[in-house]
Amino acid sequence: GRPYPAVMSLGLAVFYVVHVLVFLKKRLADRALLVALIALAGVFTTWTLPLILEKESLTISLSLLAFMFLWLGRKLNSNFLENLGHVVYCVVFFRLLYWDIPRNFTLTHHPTEPISVYWEHMVGRLWTFGISIASVIGGFYIQKSRVEPAGGALISAENNTPQLVGRSVAGGAFYWFALLFMFLFAHLELNAMFMYFSEFRLPVLTVLWCAMGFYFFARYLAGETQDKIALYAMSVFLFVAVLKVFVFDLASWRFCDRLVYDVEYSFLYAGSRLLDFGVLIAMFLVVWQVIGVRRNDRVIASAFGYGSLF
Numbered sequence: 005g006r007p008y009p010a011v012m013s014l015g016l017a018v019f020y021v022v023h024v025l026v027f028l029k030k031r032l033a034d035r036a037l038l039v040a041l042i043a044l045a046g047v048f049t050t051w052t053l054p055l056i057l058e059k060e061s062l063t064i065s066l067s068l069l070a071f072m073f074l075w076l077g078r079k080l081n082s083n084f085l086e087n088l089g090h091v092v093y094c095v096v097f098f099r100l101l102y103w104d105i106p107r108n109f110t111l112t113h114h115p116t117e118p119i120s121v122y123w124e125h126m127v128g129r130l131w132t133f134g135i136s137i138a139s140v141i142g143g144f145y146i147q148k149s150r151v152e153p154a155g156g157a158l159i160s161a162e163n164n165t166p167q168l169v170g171r172s173v174a175g176g177a178f179y180w181f182a183l184l185f186m187f188l189f190a191h192l193e194l195n196a197m198f199m200y201f202s203e204f205r206l207p208v209l210t211v212l213w214c215a216m217g218f219y220f221f222a223r224y225l226a227g228e229t230q231d232k233i234a235l236y237a238m239s240v241f242l243f244v245a246v247l248k249v250f251v252f253d254l255a256s257w258r259f260c261d262r263l264v265y266d267v268e269y270s271f272l273y274a275g276s277r278l279l280d281f282g283v284l285i286a287m288f289l290v291v292w293q294v295i296g297v298r299r300n301d302r303v304i305a306s307a308f309g310y311g312s313l314f
Contacts, residue, residue, distance in 0.1 A: 010056035013048050020045035028080075039084050046073065046088050063104055064132055067096045067139035074146050083167045090169055093143060097181060100136060108132075109192045115199045122200070126193065133189050140182040147175035187216050203272050206253045207280035213245035214287045221291060225298065235304075238291075245284060246311075253280055288312035 023041045032038075053065045070092035077085030108129050115122065148171075169177075191212055198205035217238045224234035257277065258266040267273070288308045296305035 007056040010052045013052040013055055017045055017048035017052060020048065042082070042084055043088070046085075050092065063096060063099045064135045066092055066099065067136040070096055071139045071142050071146075074143050078146055078149070087168045089143070090174060093140070093178075096136060096139070100133070100185065104132060105188070105192065109196060115196075119200050122196065126197070129189075129193065133185075137182055137186055137189070140178055140185070144175055144178035144182060147171045147178060187212070203276045204279070206248075206256055207276045207283075210245050210249060210253070210280050211283050213241050213248065214283050217241035217245070217287060218290075221294075225294065242284070242287060242291075249280060249284065285312050 020041055024038070024045055027034075027038055027041060050066075050069060053069065054062055057065055070089050073085050073089030073092060077083065077087075077089055108125075191209060194208050194212060195205065198208050220234040220238035220241065224232065224238060257273065260266040265273075265277075288311045292305050292309035292312060295301050295308070
């Protein structure tokens with residue numbers, strides 16, 4: 005049982021880390037040997053985690069380990085450690101998307117547990133996903149920084165290995181994964197939370213989609229992206245929000261062929277519908293006004309203006 009099987013793997017990890025430190029201290033020139041020692045140290049360190057930790061903590065540990073490899077790679081000027089960090093981050097991405105999210109979230113609209121149990125589970129999810137996302141954001145800033153190792157590179161050029169992924173490409177991947185995964189986590193968490201307040205569950209999700217659209221709209225106005233990528237991203241989020249309202253939200257209010265909501269009238273539901281449509285109308289009006297005035301782009305402004313009227 006845990007944690008005793010980890011004693012051997014942890015001892016081997018320390019064994020190879022000491023070898024790497026001695027190698028660097030003596031400034032030996034042997035790339036194959038140095039890469040082998042670093043790889044063995046990384047393998048046994050990574051292998052220790054599932055042996056010593058419960059499965060719920062493994063994603064957190066892997067994300068912190070990936071950040072450590074990336075940070076050490078920059079400090080030591082070791083492309084191999086940076087590549088190893090990228091590989092572990094890919095494992096983290098896979099676990100988050102295909103293991104942790106399906107295990108932690110359900111799409112049922114009728115919660116079977118009391119809300120006190122939900123709050124307890126939510127704290128656990130915030131802990132797991134929050135630390136993992138923070139690690140990815142840290143990786144983004146490490147790839148973005150251009151600071152050279154203090155005191156010169158500890159690993160010389162002849163001992164270094166090629167970079168598998170350029171830092172700009174890796175930084176872009178970290179940025180988009182962190183941003184879109186934060187949105188996905190917020191979407192699933194809000195969906196679970198507002199199952200207990202079903203009247204506002206779908207409108208709150210519309211607000212979230214519009215908030216992401218507004219974020220990209222602000223990036224577009226700030227000129228921080230090229231080729232209008234931010235404008236296209238904003239348009240996608242707003243289009244999906246509109247599609248969601250007409251496909252899912254209207255159906256939940258039993259919109260029928262007589263062009264009415266076939267439910268008993270309630271001011272609470274009327275308020276939720278006002279929020280649902282209102283946030284979209286307001287967002288379209290803001291884009292129409294700002295783009296028409298600041299960027300003088302009549303075509304795009306007209307599309308959003310008429311979209312608001314529609």
